[in-house]
Amino acid sequence: MNLNSIWFSLGPLIGFNIILLITVFIFRRIYREKGREADVENRSASPLLNKWMREYWYWLTDPFVRFFIRFKFSPNMLTFMGVLISMISGSFFWAGRFGLGGWFLIFAATFDMFDGRVARMTHGETKSGAYFDAVMDRASEGAVFLGLALHYRNQFALWIVFLALMGSFMVSYSRAKGEASGAAYRGGFMQRPERVVYLGVGAIFAPVFACVLNAIWFHQTSFIPVADNLYLFPLSFVALMTWVTSFGRIRTVMKMLDQSSQ
DSSP states (O other): OOTTOTHHHHHHHHHHHHHHHHHHHHHHHHTTTSOOOHHHHHSOOOSSSOHHHHHHHHHHHHHHHHHHHHTTOOHHHHHHHHHHHHHHHHHHHHTTOHHHHHHHHHHHHHHHHHHHHHHHHTTOOOHHHHHHHHHHHHHHHHHHHHHHHHHTTTSTHHHHHHHHHHHHHHHHHHHHHHHHTTOOOOOOSSOHHHHHHHHHHHHHHHHHHHHHHIIIIIOOSOSHHHHHHHTHHHHHHHHHHHHHHHHHHHHHHHHHHHHHTO
């Protein structure tokens, strides 16, 4: 089995896109009559992940949520499964298999969504569960960035990975510390769902574009080095925007805390 094959990225991409096109068409027809998800309404939207897209993804994955409820999967069990899948994703990034790493990253993030929905639908929301989920989210992100750091360990791109890792953790911590200080603020562009989309989708498409560019321009024996360089574009964007988001949150939370103390 050739893990360098472009079909590890292109094959699932074609199949998944066909499914998305069909289901998007169906969802557009039922969206007006469908009730709104309270969890979607309570979350802030972004240019990349607006409320319509979130509603669609909730609707598409609802059968899986009901499956987990039917067979009594606990929210904490789903959270832990998401961490394990993130570790698999990180191992593929380490090996330079960006297509597989991207698909497993998105798969792991979907499990992270499952745990909260199962908890709400079974009235099993607990403070300990929310705490466990938040901590495991950092472990999941850390596993992916560790894989990327090991892959780029002998390149200048390692610093980009470190900046993206630091920025991602600062986005999450600035929110958590703000809430603990009495200033809850969840705004900002590069939140975790956005980071997953950019890093995951970028990883899936990097080998595809690399294969095309290699055939047209570079003519190397393998398209993997080209994919390595292409992936630096979404990775650098995540690194930049996480720092922008974290400083924006810090500034807003500090203003809120100053106003509350007056």
